[in-house]
Amino acid sequence: MISMIPRTRWLITMQHIPISNSRKPLKGSSEIRKKPQAAESAAVSSEDVKEPQEKPVRHSRSRAFAKAWIAVVGVVVVLYSFYLIYNLYRTTVTDNDKYARAAADEQWTLMTYSANRGMIYDSNLVPLASNTYDYTVICSPKMVTSTILSREEIMEGVVTILGVPYEKIDSIIPVDPEDKDDKRNDVAGCDVTKNVPQETKDQFDKFLKDNKVKGFGFVAVPQRYYNYGSLASQVIGYAKNDGVSLNGLYGLEAYYNDVLSGEDGYRYSETDEITGGVLPYSDATTIDVSDGNNIVTNIDISIQRIAEEAAKEAYDKYDPIDGVCAIVMNPYTGAVYAMVSLPNYDCNDPYAMPYGTNPDKWNFMNSEDRVQYVMANAWRNRCVSDTYEPGSTFKSLTTCMAFEENLTTEEEVFNDAPIAISSKHTISCWAQKSLGYNHGDETLQKAFQNSCNPIFTQLAYRIGITKYYSYVRMLGFYDQTGIDLPAEGKGIFHKEPTSVDMAVLAYGESSTVTPIQLITSYCAIVNGGDLLVPHIIKYITDPEGNIVDEIEPEVVRTVFSEDTCRRVRTLMEGVVSDGTGSAGKVAGYSVAGKTSTSTIDVGELKGAHVLSFSCYAPSYDPKIAVLVVINKPRDHSVGSSSAASTAAKIVEGTLSYMGVERRFSEEEYKELLKQWYVQKVDGMPASQASSKIAVNGLSTLYGTLDMTPDTIIARTYPDYYHTLYKTGIVVLYPEGISDDQMLTTRVPNMTGMSAIECIEACLKMNLNCKIDSDSDIEGLCVAQSVTSGSTVYAGDIIIVTLSDAGNKNDTADQNYDNSTVNGGTDALPPDNHDDEED
Numbered sequence: 001m002i003s004m005i006p007r008t009r010w011l012i013t014m015q016h017i018p019i020s021n022s023r024k025p026l027k028g029s030s031e032i033r034k035k036p037q038a039a040e041s042a043a044v045s046s047e048d049v050k051e052p053q054e055k056p057v058r059h060s061r062s063r064a065f066a067k068a069w070i071a072v073v074g075v076v077v078v079l080y081s082f083y084l085i086y087n088l089y090r091t092t093v094t095d096n097d098k099y100a101r102a103a104a105d106e107q108w109t110l111m112t113y114s115a116n117r118g119m120i121y122d123s124n125l126v127p128l129a130s131n132t133y134d135y136t137v138i139c140s141p142k143m144v145t146s147t148i149l150s151r152e153e154i155m156e157g158v159v160t161i162l163g164v165p166y167e168k169i170d171s172i173i174p175v176d177p178e179d180k181d182d183k184r185n186d187v188a189g190c191d192v193t194k195n196v197p198q199e200t201k202d203q204f205d206k207f208l209k210d211n212k213v214k215g216f217g218f219v220a221v222p223q224r225y226y227n228y229g230s231l232a233s234q235v236i237g238y239a240k241n242d243g244v245s246l247n248g249l250y251g252l253e254a255y256y257n258d259v260l261s262g263e264d265g266y267r268y269s270e271t272d273e274i275t276g277g278v279l280p281y282s283d284a285t286t287i288d289v290s291d292g293n294n295i296v297t298n299i300d301i302s303i304q305r306i307a308e309e310a311a312k313e314a315y316d317k318y319d320p321i322d323g324v325c326a327i328v329m330n331p332y333t334g335a336v337y338a339m340v341s342l343p344n345y346d347c348n349d350p351y352a353m354p355y356g357t358n359p360d361k362w363n364f365m366n367s368e369d370r371v372q373y374v375m376a377n378a379w380r381n382r383c384v385s386d387t388y389e390p391g392s393t394f395k396s397l398t399t400c401m402a403f404e405e406n407l408t409t410e411e412e413v414f415n416d417a418p419i420a421i422s423s424k425h426t427i428s429c430w431a432q433k434s435l436g437y438n439h440g441d442e443t444l445q446k447a448f449q450n451s452c453n454p455i456f457t458q459l460a461y462r463i464g465i466t467k468y469y470s471y472v473r474m475l476g477f478y479d480q481t482g483i484d485l486p487a488e489g490k491g492i493f494h495k496e497p498t499s500v501d502m503a504v505l506a507y508g509e510s511s512t513v514t515p516i517q518l519i520t521s522y523c524a525i526v527n528g529g530d531l532l533v534p535h536i537i538k539y540i541t542d543p544e545g546n547i548v549d550e551i552e553p554e555v556v557r558t559v560f561s562e563d564t565c566r567r568v569r570t571l572m573e574g575v576v577s578d579g580t581g582s583a584g585k586v587a588g589y590s591v592a593g594k595t596s597t598s599t600i601d602v603g604e605l606k607g608a609h610v611l612s613f614s615c616y617a618p619s620y621d622p623k624i625a626v627l628v629v630i631n632k633p634r635d636h637s638v639g640s641s642s643a644a645s646t647a648a649k650i651v652e653g654t655l656s657y658m659g660v661e662r663r664f665s666e667e668e669y670k671e672l673l674k675q676w677y678v679q680k681v682d683g684m685p686a687s688q689a690s691s692k693i694a695v696n697g698l699s700t701l702y703g704t705l706d707m708t709p710d711t712i713i714a715r716t717y718p719d720y721y722h723t724l725y726k727t728g729i730v731v732l733y734p735e736g737i738s739d740d741q742m743l744t745t746r747v748p749n750m751t752g753m754s755a756i757e758c759i760e761a762c763l764k765m766n767l768n769c770k771i772d773s774d775s776d777i778e779g780l781c782v783a784q785s786v787t788s789g790s791t792v793y794a795g796d797i798i799i800v801t802l803s804d805a806g807n808k809n810d811t812a813d814q815n816y817d818n819s820t821v822n823g824g825t826d827a828l829p830p831d832n833h834d835d836e837e838d
Contacts, residue, residue: 588662
């Protein structure tokens, strides 16, 4: 211990030696430096040399560690430098597009402008489909507050105004917006309800403002509005918003979706990330919005309404299993003026119960079954998609073929005795089946009027299979017509037909056609032999109304000569004037056509009929072609007169609307005044009663709102002791209806009207008109039996007096008396009004 003291002092002394920066050495410094050296030598010699040897080892380890650390740091720096260089290369070269877009998303904003969907118009530019908006109500749950209402009162308002279930809104709005454990507070925003109409939106918006409720908002969603609801629904179709834009799903909306849709526009501009505002001097990229084009149809909304009303009347009366079809066309251009397919639907609510559906049946369905039902029965356009056996309407085409090949004449005599076409099949006339005898020898003209099947089979045999089916192909029955509607079907015909196939096709069985195919072939007969492409669209305009595409009449091919067509048209006139189509007569408008009763022979529907009537009018100057198909009435006793009388209503209403002047020959005046007994239908179902009364063109009206085709009729008004003109109307009543419960109406003022105008005026008010027997049939009304404005029973008979003076304005108030109803020719007794079949 003693020997270490001098060493320690020396060390301490070394630590306190002052160091000067002056150039001169301090005084005594040499001595000082010498003494420590001596002391150090002495100390070393007297001490163990081990401790001084450890110091170089410690320094060596420190230097090694420092070098290693420097190397590691260097490597890390080098690697990181490479990493930075790599990422810089990848960002600026390899993935430049990706990162440029990411940067643009932060600095640039894309603002989209939706295109307006084009309008759909009728032929007179009446809007059929236009644009509107409904709203989606959105909510930021934790922001829902009010300084006036409590949470419960806010929810009550939502439930009452928007119709949202209480459970749903309760699951959205939190009790305490500050409660972090309430998962409802984790939702930034959500939809409360969709498809809110403008009126409801305004009501809810007022509720929010009046009660200072925050946290709710509205998003406008473009929607389609159909101005006439269900009118022409299968033709127009409907469009639905898929969350991005409106897209057509059925009808014209689907077929012309690209034309109607237009193209959305956008503005791509640099914006402030915080405020979202457009930065000054930034160059924005802009594409202007291009609204959709408009389409103008050949559909005339007035003719469409006339056709639909007539078709609905037939649907209600006859309760057909597969609905009712009606088409009105221009035979020279192929323009479709009206197209009806029942049942139909409301374009504004396509999932609602379709027309004619039994409410009990509908309520029994679940939501999925309802969707399937409307798709199968209401959304489908039966006029272009469904096929049916054309029956006797095909006889006109068979006759055209025979005339074109010069194989027969109108005066050639045939016999309609049964023909065995195979060991299992014999073709007989309808009279043979229903009356027990056939017509025997008759001319082709008479056979055409009587609709005798064996005669047309004989004509087909003369034509031959190859030639016959060549005409069938030329008439387009193996192809689609090309009408501008989606989901068009085509006829089902034998690919390799036999003589048996041809024999039955000659009168319209064993093969099927679509309604649009059949009426298109009839238009060829009317216009002189040209098969046309039917068109719904008239022309297309841009958003400013300038025509950009006009649809011209398109001739597919010429099938028959003008002479052939003229001869067959003459035969068709005889069918209505003297044959099975008498129910298709229209006073003052000469109608020509062909009836059909096609019977189902096999399956569950065995015995059911497909009833149709294809016609044109006026026969001397055709303006329209009309086809009516009543597909399988549940009452199998209903005959083809039901289709003919329905077509007659369409013809009369349409030609009157078009301003076509009536032409009355002396014979037509007599026909106009011819009276028919009301058929006795007590105890019959309403559908059967309507069919029986309609044999001679009389119309029927249900006397109560709850009547159905199965309702048993207890009486009619007028009853079966009265006679009416063919234009008359009969009201059907079930059991238990008193006089006080009978339908009433008001008498119109008919002063100054012609005979037919008086009849039409009464018919519009559900009244019957008769011309006084002493009147001048070509004069104007100068008196009427009941004062205008009086309330009378629907179906009452109003007697008018006509005079050629026409300037008298007095009205004669006469009481209704059966004895005064004797004007016109003698009526046939009730038993002579049985329906004719073909």
